Amino acid sequence: MNKDEMSGIISRQIIPDMLADYLTDHPSEIKYLAELALDETRHENWRAAWALDKINVRYPDLIASYIPMIIKELKKIKNKSKLRHFLKLISLHPIPVKSQGFLFNYCTDCFTSPAFPVTVKAHALQVLYEISKDIPELKQELVHIIKTEVELHATAGIKARSRNILFLLCKEAPKR
Numbered sequence: 001m002n003k004d005e006m007s008g009i010i011s012r013q014i015i016p017d018m019l020a021d022y023l024t025d026h027p028s029e030i031k032y033l034a035e036l037a038l039d040e041t042r043h044e045n046w047r048a049a050w051a052l053d054k055i056n057v058r059y060p061d062l063i064a065s066y067i068p069m070i071i072k073e074l075k076k077i078k079n080k081s082k083l084r085h086f087l088k089l090i091s092l093h094p095i096p097v098k099s100q101g102f103l104f105n106y107c108t109d110c111f112t113s114p115a116f117p118v119t120v121k122a123h124a125l126q127v128l129y130e131i132s133k134d135i136p137e138l139k140q141e142l143v144h145i146i147k148t149e150v151e152l153h154a155t156a157g158i159k160a161r162s163r164n165i166l167f168l169l170c171k172e173a174p175k176r
Contacts, residue, residue, distance in 0.1 A: 005124065010029075018053045019033075019051045019054075019055075020035075020051060020055040020059075021053075021060060023055055023062070024058065024062065025085055027062050028153050030052075030055065030062055030063070030066070033047075033048050033051055033052060033055075034052060034066045034069065034070075034156050036124065037049040037051075037052055037068070037082065037086075038073045040052040040067065040076055040077070040078065040160060043053075045079065045082055046079045046081045046082040046085070049081070049085040049086060050081075050085055052066070052089065053083065053085045053088060053089060056089055056092065060092065060093065063089060063093070063119075064093050064094075067089065067090060067095075067096070068084040068096055068099065069097070070089060070090065071090060071095075071099045071102070071103065074103075074106055075106070075129060080117055080120055082115065083110075083116075083120050084117070084119045084120045084123055087107070087110070087120060087123035087124055087126075087127055088123045088126075090103070090127050091123055091126040091127045091130055095127070095130055095131055095134065097134070098137060100131050100134060102137075103131060104131050104138065106124075107124035107125070107127045107128045107131075108128065108145060109147065110124035111124040111125050111128065111149060112145065112148075112149050112153075118157040118158055119154050119157075121158055122157060122158065122161045122162075124164075125146070125158075125161055125162065125165055126161075128142055128145070129142065129165045129168065130170070131168065133172075135170075139169050139172070142165075142168055142169065143170075145165065146162045146165060146166055147166075147172045149162070150162050
């Protein structure tokens with residue numbers, strides 16, 4: 001199978017679970033799905049991102065090697081549904097140290113921008129939290145970002161996710 005054949009499968013709206021079953025038996029072909037998901041010229045790219053998300057639920061090890069490629073392409077992504085899937089994938093895998101600075105800034109922008117839907121913001125917040133676990137110095141900054149955003153623009157979903165993340169951040173704070 002190649003990228004165009006993968007595109008045909010996605011265009012026929014094959015159920016991602018069926019595609020995930022096939023790709024788990026043929027893991028070398030996941031690269032075509034990842035390439036399709038990252039291709040901004042293809043209209044079916046968000047379905048490919050959805051399929052990657054489905055595969056990750058069952059077999060995260062098959063997706064882990066594509067995380068750096070996804071991070072590298074984040075700035076180019078215009079489809080917010082696709083961005084939601086990619087941020088979710090990133091939040092579920094170890095974040096490469098060399099990408100943490102970029103991701104912290106990028107996800108802060110996503111989380112605080114009114115241009116992004118709640119689901120994108122929620123996954124961006126999760127990525128921010130995951131980075132703060134690796135870089136404890138960012139925890140106070142993240143607390144400030146969350147409190148400011150909740151005060152200014154919060155929806156019910158963002159309030160709930162923010163409350164959970166703030167709880168975790170406070171629980172992890174060093175005792176004085």
